[in-house]
Amino acid sequence: MKSLYNKLLSFINTIRGKIAFYPTLFSIIGFNFAMLMLYLEDKGISAFIIEHVPELVINNPDTAKTLLSFLTGGIISIMVFSFSMVMVLLNQASSNFSPRVLPGLISNRNHQYVLGIYLATILYNTFTLVGINPQEDSKYQLPGFSVLLGIIFTVICFGAFLYFIHSISQAIQVNNILDNIYKKAKNRLEHLLEKEEETPPEFPDTSNWKSYYSTETGYFQKIAVSNLIAICKEHQIKIKILPIQGIFVLKKVPIIKVSQEIDSELVKRILSNFNFARGEFIEDNYALAFKQITEIGVKAMSPGINDPGTAINSIDYLTELFALRLQKNDKTVISSEEKEPLIAITTANFKEVLYQVMSSYRTYCKNDLTCIQKLFIMFKYLLLQEPHLKEYHSAILAEAELLFQDTKRTIENQTDINRIESLYKSLPQPKTN
Incomplete structure (x- = not known):
């Protein structure tokens, strides 16, 4: 269970660096909130608001549909413009500085939040628009409160757009890029x-140890240390990790040395605690x-x-x-609680x-x-x-x-x-x- 948790945590840390992660998350929230509001409208929340604060609620279907359509189209326009600015930013950073800085710019959470707010509002307004009944019915209550929330979310989008313009103009400045990397x-x-321990324990000579090979290709990012310590204790073995963290590891090249010969199942279990990625991240x-x-x-x-x-x-x-x-x-040795050296990690x-x-x-x-x-x-x-x-x-x-x-x-x-x-x-x- 602990191994599964660590793998899940490692997977989440990896996908959080993708530009689509937070926009997708916000989109799901926007859709679910739209469904929640449709449910509350069925329960009469707009009627309650009209009874107490009628000035806040639009009670004309044509006006509500026109307004939501206009606002949704406007958000789509500024979202397209924002995405275009992101592409210009990435192209300029790649040309003037280094292509290696792109992952750091793409993973900027503030920019992802802004794009996510756009998408969430578009989905919310769209499904609220779908929920408006165009037919005249004396018993039908227009979802006026949902329309009001759509207007408020759109205003928030405009504010986010202004922040986005400011933030992206700051992000392209080389001093800010250097400062973020630092x-x-x-x-x-x-x-x-x-x-790190003040004086790391001496690790045994590994020249005669058995080597085992990588089953994946990619940038070696991190390892699940606690899982490897548990494996070493369970099977009475010591492990030396051969590639330097961050280096590109090819399939079928030596990746670990083990103090004694182990079967293929244990090798697979050990290597399952290695995290590979196609990108490079300074955080790792x-x-x-x-x-x-x-x-x-x-x-x-x-x-x-x-x-x-x-x-x-x-x-x-x-x-x-x-x-x-x-x-x-220069040496990184991981020990057990009893101060026994179990894992040696090759470092730059x-x-x-x-x-x-x-x-x-x-x-x-x-x-x-x-x-x-x-x-x-x-x-x-x-x-x-x-x-x-x-x-x-x-x-x-x-x-x-x-x-x-x-x-x-x-x-x-x-x-x-x-x-x-x-x-x-x-x-x-x-x-x-």
């Missing part, structure tokens, strides 16, 4: 740091934020965009993320993440003195921070040396070279003791 990665890193994989921010900064330096300011902003955000990453261990180590980021900046920004200076300032700041492992500072100095060598080969002006050399030599050296 905040998601920061929250994820802080969550991992809270759960903080390393993706380094990639996205780097791509935005590098693309800003392309001849077609030529925006060094955005590249410098991206370095500022990377500096803060790297400073937070310095506090995390600090040196590799830093190298991948810097290789892009060294390639595309080595001609721009302002970006080079900003990178050396980043190195200096990181070297002043207390690392979880001393090797982190050695990796930073190695990247600083590579950047200095590339800069000397690229920049010809001696004054610029002297300035860069001064920054390089001012970097604090790690303590030997």
Whole structure:
């Protein structure tokens, strides 16, 4: 039952990132509310409202039908316009920044809420319109209160549309995109740091362990840790997870190593706790934020965009993320309540993440003195921070040396070279003791 719950929770977290999730949910609510109002109209709610507040209720069938038809058509128009603006936003973000930022923009809940309000109101007005009896009947009571609610919901739609225009104009600004990416990665890193043990237990050597292969293809997002711990305890085994979280895993490649040979049913049970997806989400994989921010900064330096300011902003955000990453261990070992190491998770180590980021900046920004200076300032700041492992500072100095060598080969002006050399030599050296 617990395994089923975790799988259901993982599935819900995945579909919540889809642009159609909340609009669909709101549409169902709008339809059900329309059915509820039709039921209440049969019970005489409009007659009660007319008796006490007659000014609020429309009691003419032709007027009600015309008004609802007009309002529904208006909502459809602004909904089409809103969807068109979303497409323009996604196209512009993909062209100017990076296609990798699209999942974050698509999963913006506020925009989904607005589209959901549109759809819910359209469905409510449509079914309320269907419930109006066009025939003259002295015993027939027009659903005036339902029509009133339709008018109120339409006014709410107009307000949501104004908010949507404001929000979408803010969402396309590169500073807001960088800030959203940074905040998601920061929250994820802080969550991992809270759960991380100060000194993770030693995990046994896995070189002679049996490997088992993936049965799915997709981005490896997350695992159901509690279920895997229960399996390890039940069968007295230890598991090493081979792919790095967020990496694209192909079918029939090694995905786990187990301390002893297990049957196919147990393999299937273990792999059922792995969540694969076709998209990438920073909420599941903080390393993706380094990639996205780097791509935005590098693309800003392309001849077609030529925006060094955005590249410098991206370095500022990377500096803060790297400073937070310095506090995390490169090894992730999950233990039981008795402190016995059961699961080893392969993670992107600090040196590799830093190298991948810097290789892009060294390639595309080595001609721009302002970006080079900003990178050396980043190195200096990181070297002043207390690392979880001393090797982190050695990796930073190695990247600083590579950047200095590339800069000397690229920049010809001696004054610029002297300035860069001064920054390089001012970097604090790690303590030997």
